[in-house]
Structures are given as structure tokens and as C-alpha cells.
Amino acid sequence: MLKLQVLGGASQQLSCLHTSISLDAKHWERNNRKVYPPQLPEEPRRPAEVYHSRRQIKYSKDKMWYLAKMIRGMSIDEAIAQLEFNDKKGAKIMREVLLEAQEMAVKNHNVEYKSNLYVAESFSGKGQYLKRIRYHGRGMFGIMDKVYCHYFVKLVEGVPPKPEKRTGFDQAKEYVQGLKNRTIIHSL
């Protein structure tokens, strides 16, 4: 994969220029080529990010969404395990994409441990459809769409962040606190 040699300090300004290096320079994959300036010694270490996608999968984007929603926020091992035992067609394809992304992360993106990744973003998009004719009765016809979808995933190095659980009791407590904080403004 070709890498853009961006001049050190001016990387942020130059990244908005249209430099078409390769034919398959789609937007999601371009994120992989982003180069940050070197970090100062006091800064916390920036976790590695890997962007990967697969285009024109012969599957519906709505059906793919359910699988993408399931693996959001999981660690990569957990995600691969869940997809292995799911019976949907998209699960097999998604598992291949995740394994490819994991391999890319270790080989090209300086990730030390292949298990130390989690799924930060995962979603599906509409691909280019083919149109066909579906014959109805009485000489009527409908236009049938042969659906295709894209699948996008972003893996980030590190432990998956725990989603904050807000119970009903916490929300009620906050509401009561808000009521208690009411005062009369400009009073004596």
C-alpha cells in the first residue's frame, strides 16, 4: 500500500489537497494515511487507529446494520467469536474484514498485541445497486433492486471503554436535585 510522504509540520494544511495516489483512494481508507505530528514527552500516548472497509458486499445494508450494532464497543476477540457463531450471511464476511483489519494493524500500524484492539466504530452503508425487472400479473412490472452494501470498521488500540450505565434511580435523583437547586433570582 503506498504511503504519502507528508512534510512534517505542515501535515494538517496539506491534508486537504486532493492527492490521488492510488485508484482505490476511498474516503474511509484515506483516514489510515493521516499522519500526526510527533508527540511531546508529557502527552499521554495516542492509541493506534486502523480503518478498514469492504465494498459491494452482496447483502442488505439494513440486515448488515444489526451485526454492526452488535459488535460496536466489543474487544476484537469477542467480536470475532460472536460473529463466528452467528448464522447470518453477513457475519462470515464481517469476520473476514475484522481479521484483515487486525492483521493490517499489526503489520502496518505499529500495534504491539493483536488482542489489544477494540471496535470503536462499525456501520454499514448502501452500495451501488443493480436494477432488474420483476414481472407482475396483467402485464405490470416492477423494478427490482439487487442490493449491495459496504461495511466500515475502525479498530483502536487499548481496552474497550465501559459504557456508562445510568439507572432509573440515578435519573430520578438528578431530577430531584434539579428541583432542589431552584432559587429566586435577584432576591434579597
Added chain:
Amino acid sequence: MFPCPCIAPALAVNGPSLLPQIEQDPQQDEEQDPEQTPGLLDSILWMAAPKKRRTIEVNRTRRRAERKLIKVKTNIEPCPECGHLKQKHILCGFCYAKICKETGLIRQQIKEMEGGPLTAPPVETVVLYEGETPSEQDGGKRIVERPRKRPAWFRN
């Protein structure tokens, strides 16, 4: 996709009750005929149809409801033999495939031994690997020889 009843008449009223009784006979017959054959006219009046387009918000809340999302499985564990993942109540896929391969080769050997269909001898079969001799129990059994070392998972 495209609506079928394109040949239905635009007027949809009950014929005989609206017309005055002094009407001539041919006209009454024309009005009564569509009523006697309850086909398109009657069905148009009670056919269910959506009143309004469902908004994308309404559609999303239905499609993304908790019961429609895929549930996360909690019964996945590694196989103690090979280390691949397996479900608790199902055999390990890798181990099963490995056994299937070996049994396939055994079956191929039996096919070569028999030579044709319906020639199976009415005795039990025993599989022997390299350096093994049939024991006393395997007296009258048919022997299938496999020219390899006995696999660890296939015990006598």
C-alpha cells in the same frame, strides 16, 4: 407495485337504492349486475390501506427495538483439545472436521476393498494402523489397514 384494478369504474355507489323506482328495466338490470357479482366494487370499499406514510423515526423505533437486535451469546468457550472456539453444547468444528477427514479416508479404503455396491460382508469391521496386529476380540472381523500412525484421538 403497480395497482391492479385499473379497469374499475370511477363511480362507487349502491345502484338500485339511489335510482327512482319508475326507471326502465334495461337500466335497472345494468345497475344490478355489478352488485350480484361481488367482485371489484365491493372489495374496494373495505380494502385496508395505510392512511399516512410512516416516518423514518417511527420506522427506526420499530426496526431497532430491543427484541429485534441480535442477542450476544454467552456460551462460547475454547476447545480444550485444539484451542479453537466452540459452543458449550456443540462439538468443536475443527476437531470434528479432522475426524471427518480420517473417516473419509477409511471409507475410501473400504470402497476399494469391496470393489462395488452391495458387496459388504456381514461381519464387523476393525481399523488397524501401522504396526498393529488384530487382538483375540477381532477374530472374525474384517480388517481395514491404514498406512499411518494411529491418531491420538482414535483409541482401540
